[in-house]
Amino acid sequence: MKQMKHFMKLLSGLVVLVAFLGLTACGEQQQAPKAEVKKVEKKTIVWKLAMTWPTNFPIFGDAVNNMAAMVKAMSNGEMEIRIDSKNKHKAPFGVLDMVKAGQYDMGHSASYYWKGKDINTLFFTTMPFGMIAPEQYAWFYYGGGMELMKNVYDKHGVYSFPGGNTGNQMGGWFQKEITSLDDLKGLKMRIPGFAGEVLSKLGVVVTNMPAGELYTALDRGTIDALEWVGPSLDLNMGFHKIAPYYYTGWHEPATELQFMVNQAKFDGLPKHLQEILTIAMQYAAYDMYTRSYHDSAINWAKIQEEYPDVKIRTFPAEVIAAMKTENQKLLEETAAKDATFSEIYESQKAYMTKVRKWTEISDYAYLKDNL
Numbered sequence: 001m002k003q004m005k006h007f008m009k010l011l012s013g014l015v016v017l018v019a020f021l022g023l024t025a026c027g028e029q030q031q032a033p034k035a036e037v038k039k040v041e042k043k044t045i046v047w048k049l050a051m052t053w054p055t056n057f058p059i060f061g062d063a064v065n066n067m068a069a070m071v072k073a074m075s076n077g078e079m080e081i082r083i084d085s086k087n088k089h090k091a092p093f094g095v096l097d098m099v100k101a102g103q104y105d106m107g108h109s110a111s112y113y114w115k116g117k118d119i120n121t122l123f124f125t126t127m128p129f130g131m132i133a134p135e136q137y138a139w140f141y142y143g144g145g146m147e148l149m150k151n152v153y154d155k156h157g158v159y160s161f162p163g164g165n166t167g168n169q170m171g172g173w174f175q176k177e178i179t180s181l182d183d184l185k186g187l188k189m190r191i192p193g194f195a196g197e198v199l200s201k202l203g204v205v206v207t208n209m210p211a212g213e214l215y216t217a218l219d220r221g222t223i224d225a226l227e228w229v230g231p232s233l234d235l236n237m238g239f240h241k242i243a244p245y246y247y248t249g250w251h252e253p254a255t256e257l258q259f260m261v262n263q264a265k266f267d268g269l270p271k272h273l274q275e276i277l278t279i280a281m282q283y284a285a286y287d288m289y290t291r292s293y294h295d296s297a298i299n300w301a302k303i304q305e306e307y308p309d310v311k312i313r314t315f316p317a318e319v320i321a322a323m324k325t326e327n328q329k330l331l332e333e334t335a336a337k338d339a340t341f342s343e344i345y346e347s348q349k350a351y352m353t354k355v356r357k358w359t360e361i362s363d364y365a366y367l368k369d370n371l
């Protein structure tokens with residue numbers, strides 16, 4: 001009986017202990033959601049991006065959206081990037097300045113648009129008679145291109161990254177066939193970048209105008225010819241409805257767009273977000289390259305089906321030879337005046353000589369024998 005009493009006492013003691021532990025456990029459980037709430041309340045890093053392109057611009061704008069979506073998903077919502085199109089910020093060619101000033105944390109554009117501010121930014125988009133996309137990507141990532149680009153953009157307090165490639169661009173839409181050098185004299189053409197300077201040496205009256213004005217200008221004869229991109233983006237512009245000749249390219253063999261990031265802002269990010277942002281930009285660029293190839297194939301088939309009279313032409317040998325001569329002269333003249341220009345020009349030239357030998361016995365040999 002005494003033992004029984006003792007046992008009951010022990011048992012009630014245990015009940016009290018269990019109840020106490022239970023309460024403690026409950027207490028802990030109640031604290032847990034508090035900790036989670038705290039985590040959710042942690043401030044999201046919100047960045048602003050300015051792009052040169054209008055709202056809902058296909059391919060180029062999609063690359064930017066993809067990058068931002070990847071950053072948000074990979075950072076588990078820790079970082080968000082809000083995108084302003086040119087319709088919002090109204091300064092399509094002011095993106096470098098706005099990122100430089102910190103007005104925007106980052107931007108998406110094309111490096112050759114800044115040639116008037118810094119001639120050496122030209123090299124990081126594409127060069128007439130230069131490398132094709134696989135060669136140029138190899139140069140960027142393994143042939144010293146990224147370091148050279150960093151040197152140029154360090155002066156502006158901006159990091160620059162490849163931002164998506166259009167692939168080889170078409171030489172443009174022409175109202176009349178070009179059969180000789182004489183046909184270039186007085187020809188009014190919209191063509192930007194270094195190629196525009198080459199053509200103006202050959203008598204072409206070169207102009208640049210925003211995308212929205214191109215169709216009307218070609219249709220009304222304000223210009224006789226224009227280049228834009230290739231079937232991927234040209235189809236929607238409708239040029240094939242008003243110009244019969246579509247020339248193959250020479251001037252933009254590998255147009256690479258560009259992501260820009262304000263250096264102080266990038267350096268201020270935690271390491272893991274720097275890594276996430278860098279990977280998202282590189283993947284979005286790669287994705288834009290494959291998307292451009294796909295859309296060009298699909299859209300070229302559509303143009304041929306709907307407008308079978310569109311004629312593909314390649315510039316005559318004497319025209320190509322003259323373009324090459326003028327291009328070479330311009331490059332060497334500028335290199336003689338500018339040490340950085342000379343350094344990048346020599347780097348691209350040396351790399352292209354090396355890499356082209358491989359292209360010759362691989363892709364070129366394969367296509368030449370199997371087309």
Ligand code: CA
Pocket residue numbers: 169227228229252
């Ligand atoms: Ca172009």
